[in-house]
Amino acid sequence: MFVFQFIRRRPAVWCLVALGTFFSPALNAAADTDKPATLRDLQQVQKKVQAVLSMAEKALVAIESGSGAASGVIVHPDGLVLTAAHVTMEVGHKYKVILHDGRTVEGTALGLDNSTDAAMLQLPAPATAWPYVSINRETHQLKPGLWCFALGHPGGYDKDRGRVLRVGRLIKIASNMLQSDCVLMAGDSGGPLFNLNGEVIGIHSQIWQGRDQNLHVGMAPFLRSWDAMKRNEVIHTWAQGSGGWIGLSTAADDNDGLSIRAVAKESPAERAALKAGDRILKVNNVSVSAPVDFSEIIRRRPAGEIVTLEVVPAGAEQSRRLDVKLSPRPAD
Secondary structure, three states: OEEEEEEEEEOOEEEEEEEEOOEEEOOOOOEEEEEEOOHHHHHHHHHHHHHHHHHHHHHEEEEEEOOEEEEEEEOOOOOEEEEEHHHHOOOOOEEEEEOOOOOEEEEEEEEEEOOOOEEEEEOOOOOOOOOOOOEOOOHHHOOOOOEEEEEEOOOOOOOOOOOEEEEEEEEEEOOOEEEEOOOOOOOOOOOEEEOOOOOEEEEEEEOOOOHHHOEEEEHHHHHHHHHHHHOOOEEOOOOEOOOEEOOEEEEEOOOOOEEEEEEOOOOHHHHOOOOOOOEEEEEOOEEOOOHHHHHHHHHOOOOOOEEEEEEEOOOOOOOEEEEEEOEEOOOO
């Protein structure tokens, strides 16, 4: 385990101090966890972060609405912002967007992918090009152990404090999600996770107190649904496994668990009598509280496998357990 502390020595300059035990990574390859990190390794990380930080922080935005604060990142000079679906929630909704220098503009929510927590937001046409960063399109090249850094506005925009920077490494990589040990807090949701080249590799999605439980939407869902989200489409990619399919989409519930938004016809979910409005608390005894949790659990299971759901039917107070056998995904 390792921790980074960033100490501000003078405006816009951060000094990286290493605390605790480190393990040496190759800076652009998987980590060699058998070799202790050297001071030179850490100095290289600091140098790389400082080289790209200025542009990264200029592209970072804070997003405010009546329900709270979040973050996002500009990825195109026309003002296209990537954020999390649980931040925007609704196509066409207007949000107060705070830029790196404190100026505010109005952003409009574009399309979103509820199954992976990916979303887009559009800033108004700029007089000059918006500052922006590039995204990493080579998602297959990401490896556990790679250094990365997270930016965001935990707790909302704070002019005196500025953005908050955290450095860490990738822990786990799934088809649509990344897991890192960068410390995240409320308000970071929708903010960017960068590689050391200053490219966006993820968007903060699930934030927990545990360092090893933070999840980021990878770039694969954004790239796959890019045009559809720019057309203001809401994407319901039915949660499925590798060859398996359950046939429902979910949304975060104000209470515990996830509310079912829709059930596909002739799906395993329909055969199990699941309905829109039912609330899923657990899958195979694992609590779920974000759509990405549910999608990731289901996605790892093949057709024919049985998953056990703990469900509170719509209008009921008591939960019940039911088994659902995943089936092959039907042809579209």
